[in-house]
Amino acid sequence: MTSVTHDHHHAPASPSGLRKLTAPGWYRVLWTTPLVGFIGLGIVGLIRWAADWDPIWKSGPLATVGTVSFPMGLLIGLGGFDFWTYYASGKRTRPDSHDGHGATSWRDYFRINTDHKVIGIQYTVTTMLFFVISGFMALLFRAELAQSGDQYFNPQTFNVLVTEHAILMILLVIIPAFAGLGNIVIPLMIGAADMAFPKLNALSYWLLPIAGVTFIAGMFAPGGGPSAGWTCYAPLCAHQPMGNIFFNMAVQWGGASSIMTALNFLVTIITMRAPGMTFWRMPLLVWANFSTSLLVVLATPFIAGSQFFVLFDRVMHTNFFEAAGGGYVLGYQHIFWFYSHPAVYIMLLPGFGIISEVIAVMSRKPIFGYRLMALSLLAILVLGFSVWAHHMYVAGMAGWLRVPMMASTLLIAVPTGIKIFSWIATMWNGKINFNTPMLWATGFIATFVIGGLSGVWLGAVSIDIPVSSTYFIVAHIHYVLFGGSVFTIFTGIYYWYPKVTGRMYNEKLGKLHFWMTFIGFNATFFPMHYLGTQGMPRRVADYAPRFQELNAFASIASYLLGASTALFLFNMIWSWTKGEVVGSNPWRAMTLEWQVSSPPPTFNFDEVPQIVGGPYEFGVPGARHAILGSAQAEPVATGGH
Amino acid sequence: MSAAAEAHEHHGPPPIHYSSRINPAVLGIFLFIGSEIMLFGSFFTAYFFDRIVANPAQWPPLNEAGVPFERPWFLALINTLILVTSSFTIHWATVSCKKGNRAGLQAGMVLTFLLGLTFLLTQVIEYHRIGFNTNDTAFAATFFGLTGLHGCHVFIGLLILLVITIRAFRGHFSPSAHHGLEVGGIYWHFVDVMWIVVYVTVYVL
Structure with missing residues (x-):
């Protein structure tokens, strides 16, 4: 060989x-x-x-x-x-061989491929596949919830569907979708030919489908699937049917994949930047992935630990969290949320980066408060580690712990608010181009503000206690993770679609997709705030008849969401071969990935580019971000290859 | 790195521009160790909850016979000394390599590997004769959890040491190119230092 x-x-x-x-x-x-x-x-x-x-x-x-x-x-x-x-074994290796680079046929996407652009596509397509699968699960249990009473699923099956929907959306869709988009653009944005460790990159992608298949296999494991919710609280989780072992182990695969990618991003961003690309000249997407990767590397081991413990409690009969054997039951929740709260920021910070890119480019203005935008990411990163126990106000932990957790939770609203206001200030008096990515970006701000504000409410102990474990929580997390993270993923996919494929998506379908999703999303989840305050508990297959009308409404609206996703997939697949061919820089952006052809050449740059200025100097006379080698001196906004 | 620019009709990537003086592999292993410390951190957290927050009457708790569980601290102390010695031998191997002394490199690696193997086998025998099992209270859970997690790291470390030793005998590594040795050495030092923390926590305190 x-x-x-x-x-x-x-x-x-x-x-x-x-x-x-x-x-x-x-x-x-x-x-x-x-x-x-x-x-x-x-x-x-x-x-x-x-x-x-x-x-x-x-x-x-x-x-x-x-x-x-x-x-x-x-x-x-x-x-x-x-x-x-x-x-x-000391055999001759091929140092820096490039035969794993690039893709010439669809088969190349089904093997170990070391090209960051191919890996990025592998990631993104995989996540979209799981988006459809776990979204379909949601439609199934929304059908059950359309009426009070038991219709299609028994409570066990219902809980399996809810558990799988949540964990797949988190570990197989949102987190790796950002890894995919980051893989495609980070090396391009910092002027590198590839990631620092291409072989590790290829391997970390392949852990992802393994995690996904293991999760789904768990549903069909003898004895039954995991039904303890995605949080998998001990000791309930240690006494679940066998499918839960698959759940625990799949989390390990997904976590390993995410740590390896984050490590790769960090080393790439630190060591592979083009000359002149100082930290203060990096695009905010790179900043966002830098902070996220730090979070992933430091926090993810805690979810690995928590899943190991419940697995040991079950398989090796240990007593980590079994009170009868001297274990401390709440220890699980502390360890779990010490990862899973930072995970919320893992699922948001890269999205913040995407939104910063799109808003600056589509408003034709320099980003407002660039340095503060970068520093607020780091502030969220640090504060994110200090808020975990706000998930446990009613769990029975020490009462005094509530107050500092409430204070730090409310404090996080400050750096997040800095970002929201900076985006608005960037758009202020801008020459805004409301195309599909910009619609998604502005739609994101609207929905995320709602989710963020309900988060501030939930951070307050006195509000959290009465609405704990109700649909208010369901509404909040969907406003943050769907209205927040998934909207930014769509923003990113539309924004970089012409770069990755060389073709433009269909603008009309893109806008229709946005409006269907925006209306369907708000119609599905906004009523849940009210249901929650009225006391409808989450994670139940049946509910009191008085919640009937709004649930039926939410279920019908959720099918609009399903239809919008079908439209999105059609647009993506159809435009990949039939879309209008566009030049290298349809958005007239300044960052480096738009200065090379679409799709980019195998090694991105013929010569290492020289960075001479900031990435968003729109409208600043004479400002340039980078000088590229002669071979690529291709004027902006003319035809690509 | 760019030495592999194959002379073909097609050119490869432009030479890599490094924006940091630190070698990517070395930075990578440090970040990985940061992640590993957090993994150990989660095990120490579980230990802390089971020992302090759950507030058992005494630690180690009483076993079925009514006496506290016995921790073989003296055997583990000798094992600790073995592992610490191996840190010095791998350092000797690295220094020898940098000076171009191949015999020193090879001897240092073989010694390190054997010391590590001794440590792991001693731990296996210790597990076998320790007199309690994983299901004996939260004490046993944290004991086997922390020492077992560390044992897994020693096992992985031994595989890495084996690779480095084989390569040392195949003539790899030179005074100017020894990142593989250095990275493996950093990992092994981490395993050793982590053991001292585990030892003090689990056997002494």
């Missing part, structure tokens, strides 16, 4: 015959997955036999090890570890 010549830009010459089974790829996956998978299960049996434990084949340990060993077999088959194996 090492002897293959450097025929880069094309997949290594397809092997034939038996070589097909040994070369990295899906043929090798066919035998490595069962081989490694069953070896893992065999080791479990061997240990249990040697230790004289009965029964030798026990479902808990088998599921735990199987959810590691089968995916490892898949990764080995795909060739995720080939480079490191050669490197480790």
Whole structure:
């Protein structure tokens, strides 16, 4: 395999015959997955036999090890570890080989690919697939909730659907969608040819579908799926059907993927910036991903820990959170929220970066308060670690802890407010172009302000206590994560679509998608504030008849959301081949990714660009962001390739 | 890095411009260690909750026979010394490599690997004879949790040491190019330092 010549830009010459089974790829996956998978299960049996434990084949340990060993077999088959194996055994490796770069056919998206642009597309398409899957789950349980009484699902199945919807939306859609968009644009924006660790990048993408498939497999595990809610509170979670083991392990895969990507982003941003690209000249999207990645690297291990503990409590019968054995039950919630509150910012800060890009470009004005925009990201990052227990006001924790948590929660509204007002000030007197990305960006500000304000209310102990575990919480998190994060993801997808594909999406369909989503979203979730204050509890399949009308209304509106997503997918797929071909810089933006062709060349830049100014100096006479090498001296807004 | 610019009809990427003096691999391993410290942090947090916040009558608690669980602190102390020694031997190997002394590099790596292996095997035997199991109260949970998590890191560290040792015998690493050795060494030092914290917390306090 090492002897293959450097025929880069094309997949290594397809092997034939038996070589097909040994070369990295899906043929090798066919035998490595069962081989490694069953070896893992065999080791479990061997240990249990040697230790004289009965029964030798026990479902808990088998599921735990199987959810590691089968995916490892898949990764080995795909060739995720080939480079490191050669490197480790001292064989000749191909330093900086580029044969894994670029994509010439759809097949190249289904293998280990080291090109950050290909990985970005892999990420984004995967997340959209899971967006459809988990959105469909939501439509299913909205059908159940359209009427009071039991119609389609029993409470167990209902809870499985709710749990899976939430965890997939968080770990398989929002967080990796930002990783995908970041992968595509960060190296371009800072003037690098690729990420710092391309092979690690390829590997971290492939952990994502593994996490997703494991989550979904958990639904069909013998005994039943995970139904303890996405928070998976101990000790409930440790006494769930076996599907919960799949849930715990899938969180580990997703978490590992997210840590590896964040680490890669950080090293790339710190060490690979083009000359002249100081931290104060970086586009705000890069700043946003820089802060997010710090959060991911430091906080994600805590969710890994929390899932390990409940898994141990179940499989190894430990007593981390079992009161009967001297464990501390609330310890789980503290450890869990110490990740999962910062996770809220992991799901928002990159979106803030996207919004900053789009608002400055579409308003044709320098971003208002650039440095404060960057510093407020860091302020959110630091404060984000100090608010976790506001999720636990009614959990029975020490009463005095509520007050400092309330204070720090309210404090977070300050840096967030700085960002909102800076965006508005950027638009003020701007020459605003209300195209699809800008519609999404402004729509985001409207919905996110509602979600942010209800967050401030919930931060106050006296308001939080009566509405805890009601639909008010459901309304709040959807205003923050759908009206916030998902709106920014759509903003980013529309904004960079012409860069990634070289073609423009259909503007009319894009606008229709926005209005359908905006109306459908508000109609679905706004009534839930009222339902919550009236006392409708969350996570129940049935409810009192007095909540009937608004629930029916929300269910009908949610189907409008489903239809709008279908429209979006059609627009994306259709425009990819049939859309109007546009030049390299349709938005007349100044950041580096728009100064190269669309789609960008394999190595982004022919020469390392020289950065000479800020990224948003619109309307400033003579201002330039970067000087590119002669080969790319292509005037702005003329045709690309 | 750019040495691989293959002479072909197609040019590769432009030479990489590094905006920081720190090597990407070294920065990467430091960030990874930061993440690892937080993972240990979550285990220490669980320990803290089970020991302080849940407020048991005494620590270690009483076992079924009515006496406190026995922690083999002396054996673990000897094991600690073994692991700390291995930190010095890998440092010796790195210094030898930088001076171009291959025999020193090879001997240092072999010694480090054997010391690490001794530590891990001692821990396995300790688990076997310790007299309590994972299901014996929250004390046992945190004991096996922290030492087990650390044991996993020693195992991963041993794999890395094995790789470095093989490469040292294959003639890799030179006074000017030894990032693989350095990065592995940083990780191994981290494993050692973390053990001292784990030891003091779990066996002594």
